[in-house]
Amino acid sequence: MGSQYQKCLKSGMPKPVHPDAPEQSGAFQAFIAAKGLRATRQRMAVFEAARSIAGHYTAEDLLKKSRSLDRTVSRATIYRAIPLLIGSSVIREVDVGRDHKYYLAEIGTTNFRAQLVCESCDTIIEVDAPFMEWYGKAVAAKHGMRPISQKLQVTALCERCQKRKNLRP
Amino acid sequence: MGSQYQKCLKSGMPKPVHPDAPEQSGAFQAFIAAKGLRATRQRMAVFEAARSIAGHYTAEDLLKKSRSLDRTVSRATIYRAIPLLIGSSVIREVDVGRDHKYYLAEIGTTNFRAQLVCESCDTIIEVDAPFMEWYGKAVAAKHGMRPISQKLQVTALCERCQKRKNLRP
């Protein structure tokens, strides 16, 4: 935590990539350029991979997919690229307290989202919960704190796993 | 995750220790006995330590405190005792996505609690949010899932850290 990349992103971030924009790749390159970074072959491969995987995926999934686009992408590059992708709003990080974090292609909604996590199969469903954003901010303010972000996470058993006697798939 | 202890606790758990009961230690021993476990010197030391630390603490904090009561307590014993303490409702686990988990002596309230976490100093404030319990369950049900637990976490900057220019203490 707290790597050079994260620090770099916190200060003076150019405006985020707009996920709905048709010229996604161009926007990411713009972000890269604005930060004085370089659009390397590996970075672009990770970017393409990050956009193309459906649903929630792990860093390892991202590595596999990236390597299918560019054989030379290493694990270190994945972990170094992730903060850039988050900073440019290409992906979002979802930490549901499992052993690894999940990532998700950001698709434009700015609404607050809650995560419904199946305890058995780890499937994550995201649901809009705009009211929560207000609620969390109000709670923080009530305690003299300046709100930054919030997370609502419901652990549950999905329909399929309810039928399957709670076995991991 | 998913150790023998956790499995053991999931099935046929005797009724939890009542934190408000005056004879706490006795109740914990009762839990231990009901599970066919043994009330060892180390276990009782960890139990006493877990009850005596104020606020949120880490496994390492618990180890230090336990060792101050019984020099022979090892790190392994701490990690093996934690699921027992959780199972008997002596402590509660709080995972706010930091590198380590936090624990907290359970003090009787059965209300749902949200966590207000200071991003800078990691201080955790717990606030009753009974409405959220209903809300989370409703969201799960709406998606055909059977709710198990939920977590509302607000990351913010506490008053002290707002003044201190966000430096970690």
Add this chain to the structure above:
DNA sequence: GTAAGTGCAAAACCTTTGCACGTCG
């Protein structure tokens, strides 16, 4: 050309586990 970026492998970090010994009942 030169500084940023990369791959590799080792390190870091909390937590878990295998094993031989200790001890509770």
Add this chain to the structure above:
DNA sequence: CGACGTGCAAAGGTTTTGCACTTAC
């Protein structure tokens, strides 16, 4: 006694980092 519990140290698994080599600009 005999199984449960313990300490120690090593293993686990994800993420980070040091270093020398590449490469984008």
